[in-house]
Each structure stands twice: as C-alpha cells, then as structure tokens.
Amino acid sequence: MGVRSLLTGVGAYLPAEIVDNDTLARRVDTSDAWITERTGIRQRHIAAAHETAAFMGTEAARAALADAGVGAEAVDGIILATATPDQAFPATALRVQAALGIRQGFGFDVSAACAGFVYALSVADAMIQAGQAKGVLVIGSEVYSRILNWADRGTCVLFGDGAGAVFLQASPAGAAEGRGVLSTHLHADGTLGDILYVDGAVGQPDKPGHLVMNGREVFRHAVTRLAEAVEEALAANQLTAEAIDWLVPHQANLRIIDAMGRKLGLGRDKVVITVDRHANTSAASVPLALAEAWRDGRIRRGDLVLLEALGGGLAWGSALVRM
Ligand code: UT7
Numbered sequence: 520m521g522v523r524s525l526l527t528g529v530g531a532y533l534p535a536e537i538v539d540n541d542t543l544a545r546r547v548d549t550s551d552a553w554i555t556e557r558t559g560i561r562q563r564h565i566a567a568a569h570e571t572a573a574f575m576g577t578e579a580a581r582a583a584l585a586d587a588g589v590g591a592e593a594v595d596g597i598i599l600a601t602a603t604p605d606q607a608f609p610a611t612a613l614r615v616q617a618a619l620g621i622r623q624g625f626g627f628d629v630s631a632a633c634a635g636f637v638y639a640l641s642v643a644d645a646m647i648q649a650g651q652a653k654g655v656l657v658i659g660s661e662v663y664s665r666i667l668n669w670a671d672r673g674t675c676v677l678f679g680d681g682a683g684a685v686f687l688q689a690s691p692a693g694a695a696e697g698r699g700v701l702s703t704h705l706h707a708d709g710t711l712g713d714i715l716y717v718d719g720a721v722g723q724p725d726k727p728g729h730l731v732m733n734g735r736e737v738f739r740h741a742v743t744r745l746a747e748a749v750e751e752a753l754a755a756n757q758l759t760a761e762a763i764d765w766l767v768p769h770q771a772n773l774r775i776i777d778a779m780g781r782k783l784g785l786g787r788d789k790v791v792i793t794v795d796r797h798a799n800t801s802a803a804s805v806p807l808a809l810a811e812a813w814r815d816g817r818i819r820r821g822d823l824v825l826l827e828a829l830g831g832g833l834a835w836g837s838a839l840v841r842m
Contacts, residue, residue, distance in 0.1 A: 524647040524700040527688045534567060547676070580615055586813075678800070760785070
C-alpha cells in the first residue's frame with residue numbers, strides 16, 4: 520500500500536461574541552422556543568469587524584499546526600473552503616498563507632457552501648495521493664453574519680461564524696496502519712441551485728448578496744442525500760454502520776443530525792453535536808465539530824470517523840477517516 524493522508528492536527532477558532540436566541544427575538548419576530556424546537560440552536564458566535572474569513576482561518580490553521588507539532592515549513596499547500604471570502608481575490612487561502620509567514624507551496628479557495636470542507640478535504644487527499652503535496656492545510660472559514668438578511672427570521676436565526684482546520688500529511692506509516700482518509704465521495708446537483716443561494720456577489724452590483732433559502736425543501740433533500748452518501752461511504756469501504764466510532768455531521772439542524780444518527784443506529788453519544796452552540800457555520804461546521812471532540816478526548820487516535828455535509832448548490836459529500 521502506498522501513501523495515506525493522515526489528519527495529524529486539528530484546530531478551531533470562534534469569535535468571542537455570543538448571541539443567544541432571546542437576543543434575536545428582540546430583533547425579529549421569533550422566539551427561543553421556536554428556534555430550539557425546530558433546529559436545536561441555542562446561540563451562535565458572531566464575528567467582530569476584524570474577524571474575517573482570513574483572520575479566523577489563520578487562527579484555526581495555527582491551532583491545527585500546533586496540534587500536529589509542526590511549523591509552517593511543513594505546509595506545502597492551503598485549501599480553504601468559504602462562501603464568504605475577504606475579497607474576490609486574492610484567494611482567502613493566500614491571505615492565510617501570508618499571515619502564517621509561508622512563501623512556499625500553493626493555495627486556493629473552494630466554493631461549495633456548506634459542503635466546502637468535505638470538498639476541500641477530498642481535493643487535498645487526492646493531491647497527497649497523487650504525490651503533488653505532502654502537507655496540506657484544509658480550512659473551512661465563514662462569516663455568514665455578513666450575508667444574512669437580518670430582517671428574515673426564516674434564515675437569520677440559523678447561522679453563525681467561525682473557522683476550523685485540519686493538517687493533512689502524507690504518511691506511508693498511516694497507510695500501513697490503515698489510518699488516514701479512507702475515502703471521500705462528492706456529489707452535486709446544480710438544478711437545485713435556487714432552493715439555497717446568495718442573491719448577489721461582486722459580479723452583480725445591484726444585488727445585496729443575501730442568503731435566501733427554502734428551508735423545507737433543503738431539509739427534505741438533506742435527509743435523503745446525506746443518507747445515500749453515508750451508505751455509499753460504508754459500501755465503498757466494505758463496512759457496516761457498527762464500525763463507526765463517531766459521526767461528525769454538518770451542523771445545520773439537530774433534526775437532520777438525529778435522522779442521520781438513527782439511520783446509522785448511532786445514539787447521540789456517538790454523534791458530535793455543536794449546532795446548539797455554534798448554529799450553522801457552513802464550511803466551518805464539520806472541522807469545528809471535529810476539533811471540539813478531538814480536543815476534549817472523545818475522538819481518539821484509531822477511531823473511525825464519518826464526516827458528511829450538504830449545502831447550497833446543492834453540493835454534498837462524505838469522508839471516512841481513521842484518525
Ligand atoms: O446548511 C445548509 C443546509 N441547510 C439546512 O439543512 C437547513 C434545512 N432546513 C431546516 O433546517 C428547516 O427547514 C428550518 C429550520 C429552516 C425551518 O424549519 P421547518 O420546520 O421546516 O419550518 P417551516 O419552514 O416549515 O416554517 C414553519 C413555520 C412557518 O409559519 P407558517 O407558514 O406555518 O405560518 C414560518 O413562517 O415557522 C415560521 N417560521 C418562524 N417562526 C418563528 C420560520 N422561521 C421562524 C422563526 N421564528 N425564526
């Protein structure tokens with residue numbers, strides 16, 4: 520067996536400001552009871568002016584490198600997933616590269632909304648397996664607070680800001696031990712682009728650039744598509760659900776997360792849940808959840824971890840990782 524991409528470091532960053540449901544209920548016609556019952560969300564972190572995708576991504580990347588016990592010289596690529604970049608260009612990944620004092624290697628952003636981290640992980644893993652890179656930072660960093668319509672109670676209560684990162688390293692030893700990224704599966708259906716989108720960007724100056732969602736439709740697709748993605752990942756590895764130690768799902772809605780847990784026969788004690796405190800941080804949600812459970816010792820070296828996410832595009836996918 521050749522080389523595998525080992526997750527040698529995991530890191531996270533959350534803005535200091537926390538906004539709870541009661542605070543939102545003073546701004547729009549909603550209530551803590553509605554938000555909690557329908558989504559499981561109790562609070563979210565909201566970025567201050569200086570907490571951009573690049574700033575938060577840099578902090579999460581620093582934490583991932585420290586966790587891996589390596590310096591910036593070990594990084595020969597940065598792939599950053601975001602729908603809320605600091606600028607149209609340079610890529611946010613390159614702002615992170617500069618902030619980390621790195622001048623070698625490559626960097627680019629991935630745009631796949633909430634599935635962005637799984638997409639970025641898949642690309643990084645493929646590059647490592649192809650021998651194009653040995654150490655790749657994979658980051659999800661988002662400031663959705665800046666693209667929300669704060670007058671739309673149907674969306675503004677659902678999202679939060681933050682960043683998560685992993686350091687992936689080429690490892691022949693990991694391959695021998697059966698550790699590392701075992702598989703990734705990516706999917707998209709662009710014909711569903713109008714059920715979750717941002718209604719503008721720098722290319723459309725007359726549009727405000729606010730998130731728009733048909734929540735019920737997205738919910739319906741999320742439950743079906745993610746269930747398929749999870750089955751696909753298990754089948755590709757000739758595994759059954761009992762083999763999974765931890766499910767680290769995209770954190771959009773506790774009801775979707777519970778449906779996935781039920782599907783796999785995993786109780787909440789085997790599912791990492793952060794949606795109650797982070798809300799939906801899009802591309803940052805999976806690495807933020809992974810970082811929390813890795814740091815507090817729930818997820819350990821050798822554990823089999825299933826990551827999955829779905830979002831605007833629609834784009835979705837899964838990754839099966841032996842830590
Ligand atoms: O990360 C990308 C993936 N995103 C997702 O996976 C999100 C998927 N969708 C969802 O999580 C859920 O569909 C929502 C949480 C967005 C909505 O929950 P729902 O159970 O599907 O509610 P609904 O959209 O069917 O709305 C039910 C009612 C409506 O009132 P009527 O029409 O029944 O009178 C809404 O107007 O709840 C109303 N409503 C609210 N009420 C209080 C919608 N938002 C709010 C609110 N507070 N914030």
